[in-house]
Amino acid sequence: MGQTNRRIRIDHLIVAILLFAMxxxxxxxxxxxxxxxxxFAATEEVTINLFVxxxxxxxxxxxxxxxxxxxxxxxxxxPERLKKFVIVFGSGLSALIFVxxxxxxxxxxxxxMTLFHATSAALGIPVWIYYIGVPVFSxxxxxxxxxxxxxxLESIYKEGGK
Amino acid sequence: xxxxxxxxxxxxxxxxGIPIGTCLGxxxxxxxxxxxxxxxxxxxxxxxxIASFPLLAIPFFVLAGVIxxxxxxxxxxxxxxxxLVGKMVGGLAMVAVFTCMFWGALSGxxxxxxxxxxxxxxxxxxxxxxxxxFAGATIANSSDLSIIIPPSIAFIIYGNITNxxxxxxxxxxxIPGLITGAGTVLVAYLISRKRGYxxxxxxxxxxxxxxALKKSIWAILTPIIILGGIYAGIFTPxxxxxxxxxxxxxxxxxxxxxxxxxxxxxxLVDASVTSSVIMFLVVFAGIFTWxxxxxxxxxxxxxxxxxxxxxxxxMIILVNFLLLALGMIxxxxxxxxLIMPILMPVLAAFGIDPLWYGVIxxxxxxxxxxxxxxxxxLFTAANLIKGNLDSVAKQAIPFVIMDAIILIILxxxxxxSLYLPIKAGLYTx
Numbered sequence: 001m002g003q004t005n006r007r008i009r010i011d012h013l014i015v016a017i018l019l020f021a022m023x024x025x026x027x028x029x030x031x032x033x034x035x036x037x038x039x040f041a042a043t044e045e046v047t048i049n050l051f052v053x054x055x056x057x058x059x060x061x062x063x064x065x066x067x068x069x070x071x072x073x074x075x076x077x078x079p080e081r082l083k084k085f086v087i088v089f090g091s092g093l094s095a096l097i098f099v100x101x102x103x104x105x106x107x108x109x110x111x112x113m114t115l116f117h118a119t120s121a122a123l124g125i126p127v128w129i130y131y132i133g134v135p136v137f138s139x140x141x142x143x144x145x146x147x148x149x150x151x152x153l154e155s156i157y158k159e160g161g162k
Numbered sequence: 163x164x165x166x167x168x169x170x171x172x173x174x175x176x177x178x179g180i181p182i183g184t185c186l187g188x189x190x191x192x193x194x195x196x197x198x199x200x201x202x203x204x205x206x207x208x209x210x211x212i213a214s215f216p217l218l219a220i221p222f223f224v225l226a227g228v229i230x231x232x233x234x235x236x237x238x239x240x241x242x243x244x245x246l247v248g249k250m251v252g253g254l255a256m257v258a259v260f261t262c263m264f265w266g267a268l269s270g271x272x273x274x275x276x277x278x279x280x281x282x283x284x285x286x287x288x289x290x291x292x293x294x295x296f297a298g299a300t301i302a303n304s305s306d307l308s309i310i311i312p313p314s315i316a317f318i319i320y321g322n323i324t325n326x327x328x329x330x331x332x333x334x335x336x337i338p339g340l341i342t343g344a345g346t347v348l349v350a351y352l353i354s355r356k357r358g359y360x361x362x363x364x365x366x367x368x369x370x371x372x373x374a375l376k377k378s379i380w381a382i383l384t385p386i387i388i389l390g391g392i393y394a395g396i397f398t399p400x401x402x403x404x405x406x407x408x409x410x411x412x413x414x415x416x417x418x419x420x421x422x423x424x425x426x427x428x429x430l431v432d433a434s435v436t437s438s439v440i441m442f443l444v445v446f447a448g449i450f451t452w453x454x455x456x457x458x459x460x461x462x463x464x465x466x467x468x469x470x471x472x473x474x475x476x477m478i479i480l481v482n483f484l485l486l487a488l489g490m491i492x493x494x495x496x497x498x499x500l501i502m503p504i505l506m507p508v509l510a511a512f513g514i515d516p517l518w519y520g521v522i523x524x525x526x527x528x529x530x531x532x533x534x535x536x537x538x539x540l541f542t543a544a545n546l547i548k549g550n551l552d553s554v555a556k557q558a559i560p561f562v563i564m565d566a567i568i569l570i571i572l573x574x575x576x577x578x579s580l581y582l583p584i585k586a587g588l589y590t591x
Contacts, residue, residue: 026400
């Protein structure tokens with residue numbers, strides 16, 4: 001890392017705001033219930049859907065940091081070429097699974113907007129508004145997967161150059 | 163055929179080092195498409211797999227833990243224990259175990275505890291002549307306690323899969339956590355005595371201890387608020403977690419003045435990333451498990467297990483061996499999703515209490531966190547001492563044996579796990 005970036009990255013900022021908002025809404029809920037005996041329980045649905053959005057962006061950063069859990073015992077003893085293949089293949093699969101999630105989510109959003117017009121149980125918000133965060137924020141997941149594979153490939157080239 | 167397909171895809175991908183969440187997701191999608199189980203629901207199922215109020219406890223407990231860590235509370239707690247037990251034989255090893263136990267009551271994750279306590283105590287331990295690998299092994303093993311002592315992410319996941327109350331699970335973990343902690347203290351003490359690891363030069367004076375207590379009182383109150391609230395039935399675990407977030411924020415900003423706004427953003431990002439890593443597994447493991455259930459793999463596996471032995475104790479022991487073996491290659495969350503759906507009908511068939519079994523299950527998985535090659539705590543500890551994983555693992559063996567003995571005790575005496583939750587009125591067997 002070395003020098004820290006003075007400007008805060010957009011994905012970092014959004015994910016921080018989402019988590020803080022989730023915690024704040026949930027906390028206000030607890031306070032109001034116990035102190036004022038007044039319940040905003042309906043806001044629970046906002047919190048849990050922000051949680052979905054947060055997980056999308058957080059997963060992207062986790063990919064970028066190489067932080068997703070995996071079993072690397074065998075991988076470590078692979079020859080260089082096989083390592084490169086696994087990196088590209090694995091990143092492709094990780095991207096593929098999110099592409100599929102996106103495709104079927106967009107399909108569901110389209111159906112909601114044109115056919116079903118379902119609204120959420122507690123607040124009556126059209127459900128597609130909650131859904132739309134998944135494909136939108138998946139941009140950060142793809143970026144994270146891409147950056148992760150680049151940095152892993154780079155480190156292999158460096159090792160090979162020694 | 164179905165079993166072969168779904169497990170082959172998963173195992174091959176996992177073995178070559180592809181992220182476990184991706185492996186679970188791809189294996190599930192391949193099976194869904196192959197058997198035409200309705201791939202059109204993938205997007206909505208992804209979203210609803212995350213959007214659950216009980217699971218919200220995960221990011222909140224992670225966040226509270228990161229805030230307290232960045233606020234420097236691990237050092238304050240370690241100093242308090244240093245004054246209290248530092249002069250004993252193996253003083254710093256004792257301090258490490260006690261600090262890990264206490265940190266386990268603030269944090270629900272093993273590697274997080276290893277990192278928080280390791281950063282504070284590894285250097286002084288090595289400086290005082292402790293074997294570097296032994297120091298790492300002590301902290302890695304004591305950090306296992308984090309997932310037994312509440313709050314615990316592993317219990318939240320277990321509750322999510324089995325529908326056992328997370329409050330009851332948290333309270334059930336208290337006594338087994340303390341017993342496992344006592345066992346760890348004993349091993350650290352015996353090894354230190356044998357190797358002649360001396361205690362610190364001086365004991366804290368009552369005045370010093372009082373001052374340290376006063377300084378760490380805010381940290382000490384955290385688990386009391388979390389557990390007290392849950393025990394008394396005031397908070398759900400998710401509510402307790404969010405109270406813990408704002409309490410730690412208050413302590414860090416108002417009392418210790420140790421974090422700035424810029425720190426806060428970094429803390430929020432780190433906590434989001436840590437919980438997203440967990441949720442990435444949770445969501446695809448959930449879809450994987452659902453697929454396995456629909457195509458009948460879960461039933462077949464459960465029936466196979468029931469046929470192996472008509473005896474409940476034999477079954478529990480065999481499954482414990484399986485869990486220890488799986489714990490060597492997989493993380494606790496994936497194992498929970500892969501195994502628990504199969505075990506639920508087995509437990510019912512044998513009349514085994516699912517709450518009691520939760521404690522046994524998580525204790526077995528806790529041991530796996532300190533066994534190679536995927537012992538997450540060992541890995542973290544080896545990184546911190548810039549040492550070799552194998553030599554840390556070797557030093558961990560006596561601790562693992564002690565943990566296994568305690569696991570047998572917990573398996574033989576359900577009352578150790580069930581007494582508190584029943585007394586608190588959180589559970590009726």
